Amino acid sequence: MAFLFVLPTWPADVWKTAMTKVAPDLDVRIWPDMGQVEDIDYAAAWLPPSGVLKGLPNLKVIYSLGAGVDAILKDPTLPEGIPIVRVNDDDLTKRMTEYVVLHVLMHHRQQQRIDANQARRIWDSFPTHAASALSVGIMGLGVMGQDSALRLRDLGFRVAGWSRSRKAIEGVECLAGVGEFDQFLAHTDVLVSLLPATAETDGIINRTNIQKLSRKGPFGAPIVINAGRGRQQVDADILTCLNNGELYAATLDVFAVEPLPADSALWAHPRVTITPHTAADSNPEVICAYVHAQIKRHQVGQPLVNLVDRARGY
Amino acid sequence: MAFLFVLPTWPADVWKTAMTKVAPDLDVRIWPDMGQVEDIDYAAAWLPPSGVLKGLPNLKVIYSLGAGVDAILKDPTLPEGIPIVRVNDDDLTKRMTEYVVLHVLMHHRQQQRIDANQARRIWDSFPTHAASALSVGIMGLGVMGQDSALRLRDLGFRVAGWSRSRKAIEGVECLAGVGEFDQFLAHTDVLVSLLPATAETDGIINRTNIQKLSRKGPFGAPIVINAGRGRQQVDADILTCLNNGELYAATLDVFAVEPLPADSALWAHPRVTITPHTAADSNPEVICAYVHAQIKRHQVGQPLVNLVDRARGY
Numbered sequence: 001m002a003f004l005f006v007l008p009t010w011p012a013d014v015w016k017t018a019m020t021k022v023a024p025d026l027d028v029r030i031w032p033d034m035g036q037v038e039d040i041d042y043a044a045a046w047l048p049p050s051g052v053l054k055g056l057p058n059l060k061v062i063y064s065l066g067a068g069v070d071a072i073l074k075d076p077t078l079p080e081g082i083p084i085v086r087v088n089d090d091d092l093t094k095r096m097t098e099y100v101v102l103h104v105l106m107h108h109r110q111q112q113r114i115d116a117n118q119a120r121r122i123w124d125s126f127p128t129h130a131a132s133a134l135s136v137g138i139m140g141l142g143v144m145g146q147d148s149a150l151r152l153r154d155l156g157f158r159v160a161g162w163s164r165s166r167k168a169i170e171g172v173e174c175l176a177g178v179g180e181f182d183q184f185l186a187h188t189d190v191l192v193s194l195l196p197a198t199a200e201t202d203g204i205i206n207r208t209n210i211q212k213l214s215r216k217g218p219f220g221a222p223i224v225i226n227a228g229r230g231r232q233q234v235d236a237d238i239l240t241c242l243n244n245g246e247l248y249a250a251t252l253d254v255f256a257v258e259p260l261p262a263d264s265a266l267w268a269h270p271r272v273t274i275t276p277h278t279a280a281d282s283n284p285e286v287i288c289a290y291v292h293a294q295i296k297r298h299q300v301g302q303p304l305v306n307l308v309d310r311a312r313g314y
Numbered sequence: 315m316a317f318l319f320v321l322p323t324w325p326a327d328v329w330k331t332a333m334t335k336v337a338p339d340l341d342v343r344i345w346p347d348m349g350q351v352e353d354i355d356y357a358a359a360w361l362p363p364s365g366v367l368k369g370l371p372n373l374k375v376i377y378s379l380g381a382g383v384d385a386i387l388k389d390p391t392l393p394e395g396i397p398i399v400r401v402n403d404d405d406l407t408k409r410m411t412e413y414v415v416l417h418v419l420m421h422h423r424q425q426q427r428i429d430a431n432q433a434r435r436i437w438d439s440f441p442t443h444a445a446s447a448l449s450v451g452i453m454g455l456g457v458m459g460q461d462s463a464l465r466l467r468d469l470g471f472r473v474a475g476w477s478r479s480r481k482a483i484e485g486v487e488c489l490a491g492v493g494e495f496d497q498f499l500a501h502t503d504v505l506v507s508l509l510p511a512t513a514e515t516d517g518i519i520n521r522t523n524i525q526k527l528s529r530k531g532p533f534g535a536p537i538v539i540n541a542g543r544g545r546q547q548v549d550a551d552i553l554t555c556l557n558n559g560e561l562y563a564a565t566l567d568v569f570a571v572e573p574l575p576a577d578s579a580l581w582a583h584p585r586v587t588i589t590p591h592t593a594a595d596s597n598p599e600v601i602c603a604y605v606h607a608q609i610k611r612h613q614v615g616q617p618l619v620n621l622v623d624r625a626r627g628y
Contacts, residue, residue, distance in 0.1 A: 091444055094470045098445060101469065102423055105416040114589055115429070121581045123573035123590045130405055130597065131412060151468060155415065156408045259437035267435045275428055276437045283444065 002027040002039040003295070004056070006048040007065070015044075015065075018284035023292045042295050047071045054079045061085055061298055063291045066282055067092055067144060068229060069308050070197035084308040087282070089290040093147050096280035099227055100138075100148040100192055103251040103273065104157065107190060107223050108134055112249075112271070129218040131156035137188030139204070140195040140228060141167045141174065142314075144280070148194065160187050164312075182212055189217030190225065196314035197229035207237040210247055221248035227279040230255035239265055242272070253279040316341040316353040317609070318370070320362040321379070329358075329379075332598035337606045356609050361385045368393045375399055375612055377605045380596055381406055381458060382543060383622050384511035398622040401596070403604045407461050410594035413541055414452075414462040414506055417565040417587065418471065421504060421537050422448055426563075426587070443532040445470035451502030453518070454509040454542060455481045455488065456628075458594070462508065474501050478626075496526055503531030504539065510628035511543035521551040524561055535562035541593040544569035553579055556586070567593040 003026050005015050012030040019028050029035055031052055040056045044063040053062060054077040062084045064072045069086050072078065106112070108131060117124050136152050138145045141163035149172045153159045159172045162184040166176035175184040185191070191213060195201040205224060213222035224247060226233050233252065241247035249271040255264075258277055266272050298304060308314065317340050319329050326344040333342050343349055345366055354370045358377040367376060368391040376398045378386045383400050386392065420426070422445060431438050450466050452459045455477035463486045467473045473486045476498040480490035489498040499505070505527060509515045519538055527536035538561060540547050547566065555561035563585040569578075572591055580586050612618060622628065 094445060095442075098419055098423060098469060101415065102419040102425065105412055105419070106425070109412060109416055111416065111420075114592075115587075117590070118581060118588045121576045125590055125592055125595075128409075128592065128595050130600075131408060151465075154465060154468060155412060262435045267432060273429075274432045276431070276439055278428075278439055278442065281439075281442045286444075 001041045002029055002035065004029045004031060004034060004040045004043040006031040006043055006045040006052050008049055009047050010065075015284050015288070019288040019292070021285060022289045026292070042291075042298075044291055045072055048075050050075055051077045053077070053082075061295070061304065063087060063294070064308065065287060065291075067096075067142075067280065068196055069314060070229060073308075073310065073313060083304055084310070085294060085304050086306045086308050086314070087287055087290055088143050088306045089286060091283055091286040092280050093144050096144045096194065096227060097147045097151050099253070099275075099279040100194070100225065101151050101155070103225050104134075104136055104152060104190055104192070105155075106273070107219075107225075107249055107251070108157075112273075132158060133218050134158065134189050135160065135187055135214060135217065136190045136192060137162065137184055138192045138194060139163075139184075139201075140193065141169070142194070142196075145194045148192065160184060185209060185212040186214060188222065189214050189219070190223045192225045193228035193232055195228040195232060197231050198313035201228070202231045203234050205233040205238070207234070207241055207246070210237065210241045219248040221245055223247070223249045223251075225251040227253045230258065235264070235266060238272075239269065242269060249273075251275070253277055315355045316343055316349065318343045318345060318348060318354045318357040320345040320357055320359040320366050322363055323361050324379075329598050329602070333602040333606070335599060336603045340606070356605075356612075358605055359386055362389050364389055365391045367391070367396075375609070375618065377401060377608070378622065379601060379605075381410075381456075381594065382510055383628060384543060387622075387624065387627060397618055398624070399608055399618050400620045400622050400628070401601055401604055402457050402620045403600060405597055405600040406594050407458050410458045410508065410541065411461045411465050413567070413589075413593040414508070414539065415465050415469070417539050418448075418450055418466060418504055418506070419469075420587070421533075421539075421563055421565070422471075426585070446472060447532050448472065448503050449474065449501055449528060449531065450504045450506060451476065451498055452506045452508060453477075453498075453515075454507065455483070456508070456510075459508045462506065474498060499523060499526040500528060502536065503528050503533070504537045506539045507542035507546055509542040509546060511545050512627035514627075515542070516545045517548050519547040519552070521548070521555055521560070524551065524555045533562040535559055537561070537563045537565075539565040541567045544572065549578070549580060552586075553583065556583060563587075565589070567591055 005012050016028050037056050041060045044065050046065045059082055064086050067088055135158040138149055138161045141161040149159050149161050149169055153171045162175045167174045251273040253275045319326050330342050330344055351370050355374045358379050360379045373396055378400050381402055449472040452463055452475045455475040463473050463475050467485045476489045481488045565587040567589045
């Protein structure tokens with residue numbers, strides 16, 4: 001039995017070291033040095049080159065390294081019938097929650113304005129508002145969205161969530177489906193996307209939807225935080241809305257093209273915060289421990305958890 | 315019966331408007347226009363000039379506008395035997411918690427570094443750590459300290475607290491008294507002060523104590539966040555420790571002299587974040603509603619809550 005990492009865009013040696021640390025007896029291989037492909041029962045991948053996974057005749061499970069599985073599903077030769085397990089451990093969830101809470105608070109407390117004042121040695125008080133004056137709307141109420149919602153709720157924000165199937169979270173208004181989307185947007189001062197990348201969510205953060213967001217919040221125009229996938233935002237629409245006052249500010253962790261090209265106007269916009277797709281970093285050791293525990297479960301016939309529904313796309 | 319505001323450094327008309335809104339029938343006066351001083355049963359104050367409160371013969375209760383009561387207790391003519399009530403409502407607590415959580419997260423997630431990268435259009439990933447790698451130590455476990463501790467705990471940080479009398483908070487290591495202070499410091503990567511201003515806490519954030527903080531955290535040197543009182547920090551020691559590597563970074567909301575003088579070296583230090591004493595703003599309407607509810611309780615003989623112990627100093 002062997003385990004294969006397929007990580008063409010990541011430092012695979014770091015991952016091999018981490019996996020060897022948590023599972024010293026495991027035969028760990030790194031694509032393209034696969035050895036006898038018949039040996040490979042399990043593979044963990046991120047952006048696998050077309051044909052690699054299909055070429056493993058005895059593959060039993062594919063592990064997607066990262067909560068988003070679009071990097072796996074985009075492989076046109078992805079072998080059918082092999083279960084895909086999404087890594088969704090507590091470490092990753094907590095890191096995403098940190099990010100969402102941090103950036104909601106930075107907007108709420110106008111930290112950019114305070115930083116700019118500091119640079120000019122200006123001691124300025126300005127009217128502030130309680131967290132309860134701000135409605136945060138989270139698109140995507142999976143494990144991550146639910147955890148972010150709870151922590152924001154506990155800080156006093158009004159929190160709503162929107163998802164495909166309706167969830168129930170105490171103290172959080174849960175809306176669902178296409179039919180309630182406009183209602184969700186109309187309630188939202190700060191829109192947070194934690195959606196997976198699917199055909200339905202592509203371009204969802206566009207001018208039409210931004211115009212449907214609440215204008216009743218303390219800043220008079222809404223704020224967008226995208227920690228989902230870059231394909232969800234229409235960069236040109238975000239810039240248009242920022243410049244014409246339809247959007248107050250944006251925090252963006254993900255982009256259609258990454259790294260974000262140096263000539264993008266987003267970099268220098270005074271009300272845009274750019275983070276380099278680090279909202280929820282994968283910690284190799286934590287992720288490897290999770291994958292290894294799943295392998296052991298599978299080997300003794302226990303059911304896989306966090307299975308991806310390929311038709312749904314997440 | 316009349317109610318008096320003594321707010322020489324604040325916009326008193328804003329406060330009169332707020333109090334009149336929540337208590338339309340109350341006879342609200344603003345120092346120095348006190349009218350017949352015999353009428354005045356209740357007064358709310360911040361930095362009252364010496365002798366003003368002493369000159370009110372029928373004063374029954376003094377309300378301190380703000381969680382810190384040092385601005386009242388420093389009046390050398392403060393009449394003895396009159397109860398002082400500290401305003402400590404949920405709105406103020408939640409705002410302080412927002413501040414503490416925001417600034418702990420900004421350090422934890424290296425937001426200053428990310429902002430600096432954005433200014434230079436640099437897409438840079440760097441090693442990050444989970445919240446559980448960072449120990450936050452809160453000095454002062456009153457209502458505010460306890461709320462901050464709970465919210466940081468829920469985000470995954472290791473949290474300890476230190477107070478004069480021992481508290482019990484689930485999931486938070488509670489240390490107490492002078493005898494356990496060094497142990498508390500040795501465990502702490504991020505020191506947060508929410509202490510009241512007393513003789514014992516003056517200058518507590520000095521080089522000797524900074525040197526006792528943990529150096530085992532992910533940044534190799536500790537971080538200080540002071541949202542207590544400015545007298546607690548020795549500015550020169552903070553600068554020395556930042557410059558010789560004994561301190562990694564600092565966020566300061568309070569200063570011995572406010573506004574912070576324009577020539578202070580703290581303004582321009584690259585690892586110092588300055589906020590203009592706005593960690594927990596008093597919202598006049600919320601505070602007035604709290605004070606008015608307390609007056610009504612007192613008038614029907616119910617006991618006062620949040621009474622200040624003058625000997626203890628908070």
